[in-house]
Amino acid sequence: MLETHQHADVYNLMGFALRKTGDSKQAYTFYRKALDFDPEHKGALEYLGELYVETGQVEKAREPGGCEELADFEHAIASAKVN
DSSP states (O other), rough: OOHHHHHHHHHHHHHHHHTTTOHHHHHHHHHHHHHHHHOOHHHHHHHHHHHHHHHTTHHHHHHHHSSSSHHHHHHHHHHHHHO
């Protein structure tokens, strides 16, 4: 299990780095790979939600809810509506 979680962590961090450099398409691919290894990976769920908000797919951002990071999703969504 630890190895699977480590793989998910690596893919999540790659997705994060790609999203922050503006490569949304590749970031999405890496977040999905992280979730393939660990469908409950909170970081990947949060960052995928933020990616959806940043790309104007707010309804999709609401889908991964149910985790502790929901407040971060809602903050990102509220910020997107203001801008």
